[in-house]
Amino acid sequence: MPTVVALLGVAVLLGTAGLAVVASGRGAAASRLVYAVCLAVTLVNLGAGCVHLLLVSARAPAVVLPLGLPWIGAHFRLDALAAFFLIVVNLGAAGASLFAIGYGAHERSPARVLPFYPAFLAGMNLVVLADDAFTFLLAWEFMSLTSWALVMAHHHDPENRHAGYVYIVMACFGTLTLLLAFGLLAGGSGGYAFDQIRAGERALPGLVLILALLGAGSKAGLVPLHAWLPLAHPAAPSHVSALMSGVMTKVAVYGFIRIVFDLNGAPASWWSILVIAMAGITCVLGVLSALMQHDLKRLLAYHTVENIGIVFIGLGLALAFSAHGMNAPAAIALTAALLHVFNHSLFKSLLFFGSGAVLNATGERDMERLGGLIHTMPLTAFTFLTGCAAISALPPLNGFVSEWLTFQAILLSPSLPSWGLKLIVPAVGAMLALSAALAAACFVKAFGVTFLGRPRTAAAQAATEVDRYSLAAMFAFAALCLLAGILPGLFIDGLAPVAQSLVGARMPTQSTMAWLSVVPVAESRSSYNGLLVFIFIAVSALAAAEVIHRYASREVRRGPAWDCGFPDPDPATQYTADSFAQPIRRVFGATVFRAREHVQMPPPGDARPARLTVTLRDLIWDLLYLPLAAGTALAAERLNRLQFLTIRQYLSLVFVALVGLLLVLSIWS
Amino acid sequence: MVLILELILGLALQGLQMALVLALAPLLLGFTRKVKARLLRRRGPPVLQPYRDLLKLIGKEAVLAHNASWLFRTAPYLIFAATWVAAALIPTFATGLPFSWAADLIALVALIGSARFLLALAGMDVGTSFGGIGSSREMLFASLAEPAMVMIVFTVALVAGSTQLSAIANFMLDNATLRVSLGLAATALVIVAVAENARIPVDNPATHLELTMVHEAMVLEYSGRHLALIEAAAALKLLLYVSLIGCIFVPWGLAPLGSGPGALAIGLLAYLGKLIAGGFLLVLFETSIAKMRVFRVPEFLGIALMLGLLGTLLLFVSRSF
Numbered sequence: 001m002p003t004v005v006a007l008l009g010v011a012v013l014l015g016t017a018g019l020a021v022v023a024s025g026r027g028a029a030a031s032r033l034v035y036a037v038c039l040a041v042t043l044v045n046l047g048a049g050c051v052h053l054l055l056v057s058a059r060a061p062a063v064v065l066p067l068g069l070p071w072i073g074a075h076f077r078l079d080a081l082a083a084f085f086l087i088v089v090n091l092g093a094a095g096a097s098l099f100a101i102g103y104g105a106h107e108r109s110p111a112r113v114l115p116f117y118p119a120f121l122a123g124m125n126l127v128v129l130a131d132d133a134f135t136f137l138l139a140w141e142f143m144s145l146t147s148w149a150l151v152m153a154h155h156h157d158p159e160n161r162h163a164g165y166v167y168i169v170m171a172c173f174g175t176l177t178l179l180l181a182f183g184l185l186a187g188g189s190g191g192y193a194f195d196q197i198r199a200g201e202r203a204l205p206g207l208v209l210i211l212a213l214l215g216a217g218s219k220a221g222l223v224p225l226h227a228w229l230p231l232a233h234p235a236a237p238s239h240v241s242a243l244m245s246g247v248m249t250k251v252a253v254y255g256f257i258r259i260v261f262d263l264n265g266a267p268a269s270w271w272s273i274l275v276i277a278m279a280g281i282t283c284v285l286g287v288l289s290a291l292m293q294h295d296l297k298r299l300l301a302y303h304t305v306e307n308i309g310i311v312f313i314g315l316g317l318a319l320a321f322s323a324h325g326m327n328a329p330a331a332i333a334l335t336a337a338l339l340h341v342f343n344h345s346l347f348k349s350l351l352f353f354g355s356g357a358v359l360n361a362t363g364e365r366d367m368e369r370l371g372g373l374i375h376t377m378p379l380t381a382f383t384f385l386t387g388c389a390a391i392s393a394l395p396p397l398n399g400f401v402s403e404w405l406t407f408q409a410i411l412l413s414p415s416l417p418s419w420g421l422k423l424i425v426p427a428v429g430a431m432l433a434l435s436a437a438l439a440a441a442c443f444v445k446a447f448g449v450t451f452l453g454r455p456r457t458a459a460a461q462a463a464t465e466v467d468r469y470s471l472a473a474m475f476a477f478a479a480l481c482l483l484a485g486i487l488p489g490l491f492i493d494g495l496a497p498v499a500q501s502l503v504g505a506r507m508p509t510q511s512t513m514a515w516l517s518v519v520p521v522a523e524s525r526s527s528y529n530g531l532l533v534f535i536f537i538a539v540s541a542l543a544a545a546e547v548i549h550r551y552a553s554r555e556v557r558r559g560p561a562w563d564c565g566f567p568d569p570d571p572a573t574q575y576t577a578d579s580f581a582q583p584i585r586r587v588f589g590a591t592v593f594r595a596r597e598h599v600q601m602p603p604p605g606d607a608r609p610a611r612l613t614v615t616l617r618d619l620i621w622d623l624l625y626l627p628l629a630a631g632t633a634l635a636a637e638r639l640n641r642l643q644f645l646t647i648r649q650y651l652s653l654v655f656v657a658l659v660g661l662l663l664v665l666s667i668w669s
Numbered sequence: 670m671v672l673i674l675e676l677i678l679g680l681a682l683q684g685l686q687m688a689l690v691l692a693l694a695p696l697l698l699g700f701t702r703k704v705k706a707r708l709l710r711r712r713g714p715p716v717l718q719p720y721r722d723l724l725k726l727i728g729k730e731a732v733l734a735h736n737a738s739w740l741f742r743t744a745p746y747l748i749f750a751a752t753w754v755a756a757a758l759i760p761t762f763a764t765g766l767p768f769s770w771a772a773d774l775i776a777l778v779a780l781i782g783s784a785r786f787l788l789a790l791a792g793m794d795v796g797t798s799f800g801g802i803g804s805s806r807e808m809l810f811a812s813l814a815e816p817a818m819v820m821i822v823f824t825v826a827l828v829a830g831s832t833q834l835s836a837i838a839n840f841m842l843d844n845a846t847l848r849v850s851l852g853l854a855a856t857a858l859v860i861v862a863v864a865e866n867a868r869i870p871v872d873n874p875a876t877h878l879e880l881t882m883v884h885e886a887m888v889l890e891y892s893g894r895h896l897a898l899i900e901a902a903a904a905l906k907l908l909l910y911v912s913l914i915g916c917i918f919v920p921w922g923l924a925p926l927g928s929g930p931g932a933l934a935i936g937l938l939a940y941l942g943k944l945i946a947g948g949f950l951l952v953l954f955e956t957s958i959a960k961m962r963v964f965r966v967p968e969f970l971g972i973a974l975m976l977g978l979l980g981t982l983l984l985f986v987s988r989s990f
Contacts, residue, residue: 372796374739374794381740385740385790389786392782393779393782394779394782394783395776395780400776400779404775404776407775407819408832410823411832413985414985422986423982423985423986425985426823429819429820429823429981430816430819430820430974430977433815433819434816434974436815436819437782437811437812437813438812440785440786440811440815441809441811441812444786444789444790444804445808448790448793448794452738452794453793454736454796515771517770517771523770524831524836525832525836526773526775526826526831527770527773527833528773529771529772532768532771532772533754533771533772533780536750536754536771537750537751538750540749540750540753540754541747541749544750544898545746548727548894548897548898552727552894553730553731553893553894555730555731556730556731556732557730557731557732557733558733558735558737559732559735560734560735561735561736561795561796561797561890562734562889563798563799571796573797573798574796574797575793575801575802579805580801580804581805582805583805583806583809583964584812586964587813587967
């Protein structure tokens with residue numbers, strides 16, 4: 001039943017997309033209407049996902065529609081995993097739609113956004129609902145193309161065109177690898193429904209893992225396949241950025257889990273080493289790159305890369321445990337990854353909403369031109385601060401819970417018998433801890449430079465608070481961040497059927513624990529209680545405030561800033577985003593980014609100002625992508641000659657190809 | 670009925686612990702200042718001076734910059750509360766405190782991280798160059814100290830089979846043996862504690878040259894009651910780290926769960942002894958070393974990170990290290 005409801009929702013979304021083509025010329029009211037319909041539909045689908053995950057949780061019967069290829073049809077089905085991701089997709093989509101009811105009215109070219117937005121939502125829903133390889137790939141590609149169209153919405157900016165170009169190339173590459181992965185999974189029998197794949201013989205499961213890692217990883221943003229992500233996510237309108245960063249990367253994670261945990265059979269130990277190593281590098285490189293940015297939205301996009309790394313560390317650990325038959329720890333690692341998926345979709349959407357609000361109020365994304373917004377946009381500042389604290393994994397908010405669970409999973413891994421894992425897991429644990437600490441630095445910078453201090457430009461000075469729809473969306477997500485942080489047990493219990501279906505075990509029921517603590521294994525081993533920590537902090541802070549205000553001075557005097565006696569009224573004397581990150585750039589960036597500082601000091605008597613030039617190099621771009629692009633160009637030039645052959649030569653080429661293929665076939669069997 | 674009684678008793682014990690750490694923290698600070706002065710052949714302020722400073726500050730009006738925001742005014746309360754809660758969750762004189770399971774060692778590290786996050790933001794609120802320099806450098810140090818701390822937690826947790834402080838202390842009490850990994854962790858923890866508490870050689874709490882300060886540069890704009898709260902939080906943090914080292918590496922004298930008043934008294938005396946010894950050693954170390962340049966500090970903290978990682982790695986290879 002929930003499957004049918006969700007499919008009807010998708011149909012309504014597609015219909016809305018069609019209507020939006022007409023409506024997009026009719027001004028702000030039409031745009032509000034489109035987003036309101038999207039909000040309603042995604043809420044219904046969110047409900048369908050919740051009903052299935054919490055009440056049904058068994059595999060629903062497949063719904064087969066006579067669409068697509070005639071001999072396959074289109075299969076749709078909800079199971080626990082799909083239902084969980086349906087919740088993630090539609091919760092993020094509902095928030096983005098609510099935000100966009102207010103935000104979308106400021107869109108300069110609504111005709112380039114409105115029709116694609118519902119289609120994009122429909123595409124993501126379809127990926128999650130699909131139950132055969134053909135429908136999955138079709139929906140995946142539909143999602144990619146609609147999001148590409150949204151990235152290209154402001155195509156007058158050459159940077160955005162470049163972003164769109166890189167994105168479409170990477171999206172094609174990702175789909176290609178997934179196509180090959182499904183081809184291997186379906187095997188010789190050619191049964192493309194997921195049920196047939198599960199039942200069939202498996203050829204080369206290791207290769208399938210690598211292809212899935214490349215395909216889903218390129219969409220999710222695993223290093224080194226992340227190159228498109230920090231370009232494309234910020235280029236889109238902010239509510240779409242929130243969807244791409246908060247939700248679409250999660251759909252990619254869904255694709256990986258579906259292929260590797262569900263369809264590809266029992267895992268081998270070396271798979272997990274590959275995944276964990278890639279994830280660890282992703283974490284550290286993602287957060288370091290984020291720290292070097294001064295464009296607020298690009299910083300957030302780079303930070304998505306880090307969080308995807310955290311998710312994949314959890315997934316890799318789950319693979320490692322389940323490869324060695326340790327199902328209970330595998331359930332903890334998988335739950336940690338899924339909980340982080342949920343948490344990240346909340347706070348990353350929230351932060352992108354905040355950056356959208358700032359963009360709307362000031363027209364600026366560059367942090368070096370902002371500052372002091374906490375005075376003019378206090379509510380946005382409050383929600384953005386909540387998001388920053390949550391993403392920096394600070395208790396009692398939600399980001400901490402999933403990182404804590406990941407750490408607990410790491411602490412269970414010395415019992416793994418594989419030597420490769422024994423050596424790599426502690427190193428990745430250190431990388432995870434390092435990236436968590438750097439994330440805090442990154443978001444002190446993001447919040448401190450954007451919202452605190454003094455306004456650096458007139459635009460920042462003149463900012464006003466955003467509309468109430470946008471605020472409602474931001475406050476709803478901030479509240480959810482707190483709720484998931486102080487009552488994590490309820491959310492962990494919700495994930496139990498997913499873990500049960502994928503690794504054959506689940507974490508102990510948390511909602512029956514005393515005081516709603518989170519206890520992964522046993523209370524003598526580890527426990528965390530967000531609710532109590534929150535109450536303790538709140539009570540202590542209130543008690544301190546009460547005591548001081550009752551028994552001591554409550555007087556306040558306002559004066560000029562002290563600044564050691566030499567306050568400079570010029571806002572340019574403040575720390576900027578670049579100067580904040582300078583110490584970290586010197587410590588880490590010198591090797592990772594080949595960061596070089598060059599000081600140009602004019603000779604004495606010369607009145608010209610001194611100049612400091614900093615150069616950063618993206619080594620992955622320079623060493624991987626540029627040579628690849630050059631190689632492709634070279635090959636294309638060489639192959640260009642094939643366009644100018646005679647008909648005889650073409651016919652002989654066809655003949656040679658035919659003979660070659662027949663040879664392969666005869667040798668193969 | 671019994672449950673409610675137990676709850677009240679538990680809350681009372683927890684309250685006692687909270688009051689104890691709050692009462693002792695300025696004393697430890699005063700003690701270290703006194704010892705330091707004596708080692709430098711100065712007379713030094715009285716041991717009770719930090720209490721007087723705090724009382725004086727609380728009584729004074731708070732002077733805020735014109736553009737200080739609500740964050741600047743609420744942050745001191747939250748910083749104080751987070752540090753206080755963290756300090757109160759460490760078994761100081763008795764293990765098995767009724768609420769010590771609310772946050773394990775990893776959560777404790779993260780709680781200190783929350784306080785630091787707010788302090789760094791507060792440093793940037795007024796928009797002065799000193800505030801920015803302090804916040805920026807504090808986050809640089811934290812970006813190495815925090816992973817080092819997590820690696821120490823890993824090492825200890827793998828040895829004791831738990832991240833719960835009470836369980837770790839009990840394990841160390843029962844199975845006290847010399848281990849390579851624990852030695853590495855203890856060294857790393859001392860380095861982290863020195864850095865986190867802004868002591869020499871990382872930072873100088875008594876300097877008057879603003880460019881060399883980190884912690885003091887962040888709180889430069891604070892005055893009155895807000896400054897008092899921040900100073901109290903700093904004192905609590907020092908006490909927290911000394912208690913943590915005491916609880917993990919010298920757990921002797923800790924009163925076990927549900928023990929009588931005699932054992933509790935012994936625990937209390939042992940705790941005081943540990944604080945005195947810890948404070949003394951810290952000052953001895955401080956007076957025998959010069960302050961580092963800022964960009965030497967990451968190397969210093971890198972040592973702690975590597976030691977912690979090495980300890981964890983050894984334990985992954987074999988549980989017997």
